[in-house]
Amino acid sequence: MKSYDFGIVGLGVMGRNLLLNMADHKFAVAGLDLDREKAESLQNEATAEQDVKATTEAQEFVNLIRKPRAIMLLVPAGKPVDSAIHSLLPHLEEGDIIIDGGNSYFPDTDRRFTELAEKNIHFFGMGISGGEKGARFGPSMMPGGDRKAYERLRPIFEAIAAKVNGDPCVEYLGNGSAGNYVKMVHNGIEYGIMQLIAEVYDLMKRGYGISDEKIQQTFAEWKESEVQSFLVEITADILNTFDDEGNRLVNVISDWAKSKGTGKWTSQNAMDLQAPVPVIDAAVTMRDMSKFKPERIEAAKKLTWTPAQKEFNETALLAQLKDAFYFAMINTYAQGLVQLSIASETYGYELNLEVVAKIWRGGCIIRAAVLEDFRQAYSRNPSLKNILLDDAIAANLIRTQEGARAIIKDAVDQGVPVAAFMNALSYFDSYRSERLATNIIQAQRDYFGAHTYERIDREGVFHTQWN
Ligand code: 6PG
Numbered sequence: 001m002k003s004y005d006f007g008i009v010g011l012g013v014m015g016r017n018l019l020l021n022m023a024d025h026k027f028a029v030a031g032l033d034l035d036r037e038k039a040e041s042l043q044n045e046a047t048a049e050q051d052v053k054a055t056t057e058a059q060e061f062v063n064l065i066r067k068p069r070a071i072m073l074l075v076p077a078g079k080p081v082d083s084a085i086h087s088l089l090p091h092l093e094e095g096d097i098i099i100d101g102g103n104s105y106f107p108d109t110d111r112r113f114t115e116l117a118e119k120n121i122h123f124f125g126m127g128i129s130g131g132e133k134g135a136r137f138g139p140s141m142m143p144g145g146d147r148k149a150y151e152r153l154r155p156i157f158e159a160i161a162a163k164v165n166g167d168p169c170v171e172y173l174g175n176g177s178a179g180n181y182v183k184m185v186h187n188g189i190e191y192g193i194m195q196l197i198a199e200v201y202d203l204m205k206r207g208y209g210i211s212d213e214k215i216q217q218t219f220a221e222w223k224e225s226e227v228q229s230f231l232v233e234i235t236a237d238i239l240n241t242f243d244d245e246g247n248r249l250v251n252v253i254s255d256w257a258k259s260k261g262t263g264k265w266t267s268q269n270a271m272d273l274q275a276p277v278p279v280i281d282a283a284v285t286m287r288d289m290s291k292f293k294p295e296r297i298e299a300a301k302k303l304t305w306t307p308a309q310k311e312f313n314e315t316a317l318l319a320q321l322k323d324a325f326y327f328a329m330i331n332t333y334a335q336g337l338v339q340l341s342i343a344s345e346t347y348g349y350e351l352n353l354e355v356v357a358k359i360w361r362g363g364c365i366i367r368a369a370v371l372e373d374f375r376q377a378y379s380r381n382p383s384l385k386n387i388l389l390d391d392a393i394a395a396n397l398i399r400t401q402e403g404a405r406a407i408i409k410d411a412v413d414q415g416v417p418v419a420a421f422m423n424a425l426s427y428f429d430s431y432r433s434e435r436l437a438t439n440i441i442q443a444q445r446d447y448f449g450a451h452t453y454e455r456i457d458r459e460g461v462f463h464t465q466w467n
Helices: 013-024 036-045 058-064 079-091 106-117 131-137 147-160 178-207 212-222 230-238 262-273 278-290 293-302 314-347 353-359 370-380 391-414 419-431 438-449
Strands: 006-009 029-032 052-055 070-073 097-100 122-129 140-144
Touching: 006 013, 006 058, 013 029, 013 036, 013 052, 013 131, 013 147, 029 036, 029 058, 036 052, 052 058, 058 079, 070 079, 070 147, 079 097, 079 106, 097 106, 097 147, 106 122, 106 178, 122 131, 122 147, 122 178, 140 147, 140 178, 140 353, 178 212, 178 230, 178 262, 178 278, 178 314, 178 391, 178 419, 212 230, 212 314, 262 278, 262 314, 278 314, 278 419, 314 353, 314 370, 314 391, 314 419, 353 370, 370 391, 391 419
Parallel strands: 006 029, 006 070, 029 052, 070 097, 097 122
Antiparallel strands: 122 140
């Protein structure tokens, strides 16, 4: 019987596109979906040159794949992943590999990893970024699991991944749930940068009264600059899209933002690890704020603020905004990357941040020109604590901070909320503060709760009878 190189369970858009991508690269691939229509539509979509087989039968599917079998699940996170594993298990053999390609919550991945290891089945949690198009023509992939078993997957993943200067945007990341964890933080950074872009847009439009055309033009120009990124590019496209009545589409889209939870998990876990990620926190909070629409309508009438009339020099202003965006974006990546290094220590992932920066340079939603700067920074100094401390990056931050400080002042004067920008700047200002005001917090804790404090001039632990 003919044997297939790789199998995917779940033939939704992502599953189908990944299989077709593999087939383009001459791998023989099999797909399983209980929904006959989905299985048939994949079979019909595949061209004569593509070696694709789709089925609705788990037993038949498993038998198609060469041993040790490599099977990826592309089903919604949560229970469907457990159900899919459960339905495959009776047909699998020791040494086979299951890869969860969804945005699973990382503790679930650890549980599955351990349960399956007892059965000698290798389990991988692998973040996949880049959406439908990425899956079809080159995603960024973040695999974590058993290093040896990864060798079975490597040639396939390297072939289908996005490439930057010939390097595939996939590399083994670490143990257990490392892959899902890295993807979760990727999404947290994604939330942060999306929020920063929204704030830039709001400030230009409401704060400075810049025209829609000029805003669009500005983002289009940024595509060719140091702030180049996928998210800037799609924003330029979005601002240039009109509906059938000629409205700029973005102006008629509701401001009530949805989310699936990965940004929130990043913030929640960052709190557990005591890893400050204030830009990501602000981004999650702003999506939550957006849900209070009826109250915001009421508050807009009641809680008024009339900004002083101010003349703005548009050219100078746009240069400042670009600096500010660059500055805040670097601070956002910095926060996510520090969270990764703390998580790596805590959970034993053994992450290499140069590799993370390298595979984020292409294919994924947060790909940006600055990722190559980060990769170089980690390559210069693999134990770099924070990218803010890299000499080249620090010089850029020193140069652009003035822009951030200026636009935040304008936003405050105009009454435009820029929570992510403010949090980026206070992260920077607190990180570069040799002495923070937390001495007063320690004194207060000791005052009301006898929690004790340390002194800077003497060894030991102290308590004062304050009153
Ligand atoms: C990606 C995206 C992808 C998805 C997000 C959206 O990397 O391709 O991050 O995973 O679009 O899950 O997340 P929200 O629905 O939470 O905004």
